[in-house]
Amino acid sequence: MNREEARQRAEVHFAALREKGHLLEATGVESAVRLDELTGREPNVYGQRLEDCWIAYVRMPCRGLHSSTILLIDDATGAMVYFGSAHDEA
Numbered sequence: 001m002n003r004e005e006a007r008q009r010a011e012v013h014f015a016a017l018r019e020k021g022h023l024l025e026a027t028g029v030e031s032a033v034r035l036d037e038l039t040g041r042e043p044n045v046y047g048q049r050l051e052d053c054w055i056a057y058v059r060m061p062c063r064g065l066h067s068s069t070i071l072l073i074d075d076a077t078g079a080m081v082y083f084g085s086a087h088d089e090a
Contacts, residue, residue: 001075006032010056010071013080023058030059043070043086053081065089
């Protein structure tokens with residue numbers, strides 16, 4: 001899947017999460033990137049191979065230093081395999 005397909009899949013998963021009451025302060029998916037494209041700290045997600053996923057960053061209100069909120073989209077299936085903290089605060 002390419003970047004735009006990954007971002008679109010992330011938007012669909014994001015909308016479904018909002019319908020379930022999650023990510024209510026978020027405003028959408030900011031970007032979808034591959035692990036080797038990151039310029040900052042990489043997500044620290046246990047039990048998930050980041051190399052097999054697109055990392056979709058969720059746009060959240062800025063409240064000072066905090067961890068990014070991400071969705072991990074499986075590159076092969078388009079399934080969301082994780083959502084939550086990237087544990088990347090520095």
